Amino acid sequence: MVLLESQVKLKAGDIAPDFELLGIDDKRHSLNNYSNYKGILIIFMCNHCPYVKAKADALNELYEKFGKDIAIIGINSNDSTNYPEDSFDAMKETAKEKGFGFDYLIDExxxxxxxxxxxxxxxxxxxxxxxxxxxxxxIxxxxxxxxxxxxxxxxxxxxKLLDGEKIENDFDPSIGCSIKWKEN
Structure with missing residues (x-):
């Protein structure tokens, strides 16, 4: 298990890159689907990582507390060929088992x-x-x-975002398992 800290590629003020990804609801989702919210929280996550598993309750708390105002979107980008526990079917099972109410999308x-x-x-x-x-x-x-x-x-x-206040520290690294990249 390789531990990594998040890195800065997007900087504060940068616009979210668009996407069109398949969700566990078997529908395609794009960034524009979430235009009616006061904010969007995108979490790159997976099923098998112990760091993500440990945050399941925190993710559900975020959704219960803010899901009406903030679009919460999980995106799984892991290589499911070498990590079958991160397959699309396993995502559906994990979401059901953990009670995820937010959209969970696959970035194949x-x-x-x-x-x-x-x-x-x-x-x-x-x-x-x-x-x-x-x-x-x-988180x-x-x-x-x-x-x-x-x-x-x-x-x-x-x-702070909902109250119109400035978030002073716009980068505070998360720690977790590395994204499982496909071999090129």
Missing amino acids: TQEIARKYGAMCTPDPFLFNAQKQLVFHGR DNAMKPDDTATEKTMINNIQ
Whole structure:
């Protein structure tokens, strides 16, 4: 298991790269589908990573708290040939098992992860209603799977976004497993 920290490719103010990806609802989703929200949270994630598994409750909490105002989108970019537990069918099972209410999409070509500069799972990106990046980084301060969060970084930042306040620290790296890239 390779541990990575998120890296900066998109900078604060940059516009979210568009995508059209298949969701576990068997429908295609593009960034424009989420234009009616006050913000968009895109989380590069997968099924098998212990760092993502440890954040399942935090992801559900984000969705329950903000899902009406903030579009929450999980994107799995892992190579499912070498990591079958990250296959499309396994995504459906994981979402059902974990009770995910947010859209969970597959990035089979890995092109979207590359456009965003996603490196690890989870790797969250928070955008405002104009699709400008306002925060890239961790969900909370529990940096190992068995740590307990004492600061809910993403909840605080989403609240600031909704309240029209500036997010001072626009990059606070997430830590997780590396995205499993396909061999070229």
